[in-house]
Amino acid sequence: MNLKVNIAGVEFKNPIITASGTFGFGKEYSQFYPLSALGGICTKGLTLNPKLGNPPPRIAETRSGIINSVGLQNPGIDHYLAEDDVRLAKEDVVVIANVAGACLEDYIAMGEKINESKAQMVELNISCPNVKAGGMAFGILPESVERVTRAVKDVCKKPVITKLSPNVSCIADNARAAEAGGADGISLINTLSAMAINYKTRRPILYNNHGGLSGACVKPVALKMVWDCFNAVKIPIIGMGGVQSYTDVLEFMICGARAVQVGTYNFTEPMGAYNIVKDLEEYVKAQDMDVNDLVGSLIVNG
Numbered sequence: 001m002n003l004k005v006n007i008a009g010v011e012f013k014n015p016i017i018t019a020s021g022t023f024g025f026g027k028e029y030s031q032f033y034p035l036s037a038l039g040g041i042c043t044k045g046l047t048l049n050p051k052l053g054n055p056p057p058r059i060a061e062t063r064s065g066i067i068n069s070v071g072l073q074n075p076g077i078d079h080y081l082a083e084d085d086v087r088l089a090k091e092d093v094v095v096i097a098n099v100a101g102a103c104l105e106d107y108i109a110m111g112e113k114i115n116e117s118k119a120q121m122v123e124l125n126i127s128c129p130n131v132k133a134g135g136m137a138f139g140i141l142p143e144s145v146e147r148v149t150r151a152v153k154d155v156c157k158k159p160v161i162t163k164l165s166p167n168v169s170c171i172a173d174n175a176r177a178a179e180a181g182g183a184d185g186i187s188l189i190n191t192l193s194a195m196a197i198n199y200k201t202r203r204p205i206l207y208n209n210h211g212g213l214s215g216a217c218v219k220p221v222a223l224k225m226v227w228d229c230f231n232a233v234k235i236p237i238i239g240m241g242g243v244q245s246y247t248d249v250l251e252f253m254i255c256g257a258r259a260v261q262v263g264t265y266n267f268t269e270p271m272g273a274y275n276i277v278k279d280l281e282e283y284v285k286a287q288d289m290d291v292n293d294l295v296g297s298l299i300v301n302g
């Protein structure tokens with residue numbers, strides 16, 4: 001049996017990674033279980049300068065997920081490098097630094113900063129508005145996905161994973177654009193644009209009016225998008241969106257993901273990612289299988 005996966009030359013002891021923005025920098029969760037049980041950890045989205053994020057309310061619960069408008073609250077890359085980078089490097093787990101920016105120059109500066117980090121990979125959150133292009137997110141148009149990916153690739157010595165937004169008309173086009181820009185892999189999906197309202201006050205629940213939907217409800221959308229991207233590119237795919245069990249992980253891998261991130265589930269079940277690793281291990285052992293054999297093994301009808 002084998003649980004190890006390799007993405008862009010980086011070996012993960014198992015295919016389970018905690019998703020950006022749902023696991024902080026691992027400190028709180030390390031009180032629940034050893035981080036070394038995981039394949040990888042993806043940091044909260046880091047920016048050049050510290051960010052306070054949006055005013056509250058920043059989370060609205062839905063029937064089977066949440067809508068968040070945290071607004072990239074983070075201590076900034078320099079604080080991360082001084083405080084968390086060294087601590088995380090001592091853990092036997094792959095660290096992926098998730099980075100964001102408000103303009104192309106920010107992403108380039110972040111790509112350079114990540115060279116100073118001990119993180120093994122960088123994940124580009126391109127679902128942020130480009131303030132120099134009328135506020136349209138970097139991840140919407142394929143040309144912009146390619147441009148931002150190439151700009152970071154030009155300066156960053158670590159493997160670059162471009163994280164795709166689902167709020168587009170054809171995600172496969174954006175996967176191809178990331179590949180053309182030199183991405184070493186893609187990850188998907190980020191949150192789906194969404195809104196929650198209070199009918200009594202006739203106001204949105206979130207201070208920011210709208211936010212990003214995640215959790216169990218997005219899984220079917222994410223599976224389809226992973227499958228679409230698997231058929232569009234050759235670079236490895238990290239799948240995510242609503243993962244809550246080892247069978248969800250199997251489904252994502254069958255659709256073409258080489259590894260899977262666990263996000264919102266960490267909030268309702270702090271042991272969630274750990275339990276998924278243990279359950280997956282048990283299943284793979286019982287089947288005496290190699291998880292890599294699952295990747296893209298979907299048998300389509302007709």
Ligand SMILES: Cc1cc2nc3c(=O)[nH]c(=O)nc-3n(C[C@H](O)[C@H](O)[C@H](O)COP(=O)(O)O)c2cc1C
Binds near residue numbers: 189
């Ligand atoms: C509260 C919250 C904060 C998030 N922050 C980030 C972030 O900083 N950078 C990023 O790329 N994705 C961020 N995400 C998106 C998740 O990493 C993930 O792509 C998405 O939630 C789908 O997975 P899930 O359904 O398992 O949560 C955030 C999600 C949530 C719920």
